[in-house]
Amino acid sequence: MLRLSEAEVISTALQGMLYGIATIMFILTMVILFRNSEHRRVNYTMVAASCALTALATAEFGVNISRLVQGLLDAGPVSPHGVEGWFADVSEPSFVAKGVLYGAQTLILDAVVIYRAYAVWQRVWIVVIPVLSWMALFASCVLLNKSLATASTDATDIFAASTGRWITLFYYLTLATNLTATSILAYRIWRTNRRTSQLIPSVDARSRLMFTLLIVVIESGVVYSVAVIASLILFVLKSPGLYVMLDFLSPIICIVFHMIIVRIGLAKEHEESDANSKSFRTRGFLSGPKARAERKPIQVEVELDRFHDADTSFCAEPQRSDDNKEKGSGEF
DSSP: OOOHHHHHHHHHHHHHHHHHHHHHHHHHHHHHHHTTTTTSOBOHHHHHHHHHHHHHHHHHHHHHHHHHHHHHTSHHHHSTTHHHHHHHOTTSHHHHHHHHHHHHHHHHHHHHHHHHHHHHHOOGGGGHHHHHHHHHHHHHHHHHHHHHHTOOTTTTOTTSHHHHHHHHHHHHHHHHHHHHHHHHHHHHHHHHHHHHHHHOTTOHHHHHHHHHHHHHHHHHHHHHHHHHHHHHHHHHTTOTHHHHHHHHHHHHHHHHHHHHHHHHHHHHHHHHHTHHHHHHHHHHHHHSTTTTTOOHHHHHHHHHHHHHHHGGGTSBOOOOTTHHHHHTTSOO
């Protein structure tokens, strides 16, 4: 069976590789978010979230390196429980620090997904369930870290009932929050893309952008959900591999978050290169004889512009100046 000291070495090494990828994607994200900032508003909400997630991932990676040094060279060899017992101690300050950092990352990621869902819907009631789930997740995170810090008799057993129930609840809630918010967001993108393709088939570039956005949102949700489910399964099986997955989750959260911005930013760059010609053809369609007294093409153009301006809150701040006027049309 995999020993905890071995698991720590393996997980820290692999976490370093994933952290390198996350760092590169963070740099690309900053370039995309601040690109052409003189012509459009920078979404500082996404900038702050990106910086916070990267800082937390950096801090957790540093804590893991410190734990290796302490566990293998300093505190571990002189511990009453030995090296393995030191690594298994969930009340050890460095382990509690890891729990706090990971919990903060999870809360930020799920909050961003909820924010993105709200940005494209512009309706509070749409995100009520994810918000309530996020609030429960926040409470479970606090109680989980409290149980880790105050563990005494079962301090060397992460699977003990005193900590195990909070870990299980935390995994269930983050999974529920992320899946519901991602589903709401993906449905909105899918619905808008379908309406666009049916009523304005000539708007190819923007339809491709929405389709790319839909795929990326689903992919990011699947990657994160699979990682959480794998951790939950390992926890239920009481496998030491859980410690490896716990260290994987930190950079995975960063990669999932930045992946959406980077891929959509690159897709937008390609779409914007054709913006003038596509915009001209779309206007011709809307002003031609087929438009006559129909309002649907006009309404879809408004929906496209609204979606594009909001950009699902990934690259540009949502434009809300005319939202209240358009809501009266009944299209949204």
